[in-house]
Amino acid sequence: xxxxxxxxxxxxxxxxxxxxxxxxxxxxxxxxxxxxxxxxxxxxxxxxxxxxxxxxxxxxxxxxxxxxxxxxxxxxxxxxxxxxxxxxxxxxxxxxxxxxxxxxxxxxxxxxxxxxxxxxxxxxxxxxxxxxxxxxxxxxxxxxxxxxxxxxxxxxxxxxxxxxxxxxxxxxxxxxxxxxxxxxxxxxxxxxxxxxxxxxxxxxxxxxxxxxxxxx
Ligand code: GAR
Numbered sequence: 433x434x435x436x437x438x439x440x441x442x443x444x445x446x447x448x449x450x451x452x453x454x455x456x457x458x459x460x461x462x463x464x465x466x467x468x469x470x471x472x473x474x475x476x477x478x479x480x481x482x483x484x485x486x487x488x489x490x491x492x493x494x495x496x497x498x499x500x501x502x503x504x505x506x507x508x509x510x511x512x513x514x515x516x517x518x519x520x521x522x523x524x525x526x527x528x529x530x531x532x533x534x535x536x537x538x539x540x541x542x543x544x545x546x547x548x549x550x551x552x553x554x555x556x557x558x559x560x561x562x563x564x565x566x567x568x569x570x571x572x573x574x575x576x577x578x579x580x581x582x583x584x585x586x587x588x589x590x591x592x593x594x595x596x597x598x599x600x601x602x603x604x605x606x607x608x609x610x611x612x613x614x615x616x617x618x619x620x621x622x623x624x625x626x627x628x629x630x631x632x633x634x635x636x637x638x639x640x641x642x643x644x645x646x647x648x
Pocket of ligand 1: 442543544552
């Protein structure tokens with residue numbers, strides 16, 4: 433089986449990276465992680481990658497004169513790795529327009545809200561403060577604008593009256609770990625097509641694309 437080579441970009445603990453590592457460890461999974469890049473040398477996810485014998489690289493903004501040069505360094509290293517898909521997994525940096533355009537439809541992100549609601553940081557706290565009854569997570573193709581782009585898959589979770597940002601984050605995170613490998617699998621299987629603002633996925637049911645988890 434020819435596996436899709438992916439690069440994963442992280443900034444922190446890397447639990448979504450771990451979900452991808454675990455998925456890729458399955459013999460039938462159609463993708464493999466060839467490189468993990470962090471923009472922070474203290475990201476816990478780097479240890480997870482090393483544990484799984486995956487190449488790691490730290491590329492820090494402060495080592496470059498401007499953000500474009502930083503993005504160029506990321507781009508060069510990813511290309512060198514042979515990766516054909518880039519997965520942002522808690523990568524807390526807004527990539528520039530050139531990078532986003534160069535990797536258009538080959539760059540995906542996971543975000544802990546039901547986009548287009550709640551963009552930016554601390555979105556679980558925003559959801560609790562707004563009193564929404566449901567929140568969730570989204571895997572989407574990346575466009576240059578913050579937390580924007582065609583949606584591949586979403587999972588929905590309830591927000592309970594006693595929830596705070598931590599309890600809601602934990603409920604959402606469980607679903608992130610399910611939908612991110614799912615999206616990568618679909619892409620690797622060649623079943624995902626972007627048509628305008630929409631993502632069309634062949635051979636899946638609607639239930640697979642919209643996961644509703646009232647019990648979780
Ligand atoms: C995850 O909740 C991810 O959805 C979020 O950062 C967390 C990273 O956790 N990403 C964003 O907010 C991007 N806008 P992890 O390092 O354990 O995967």
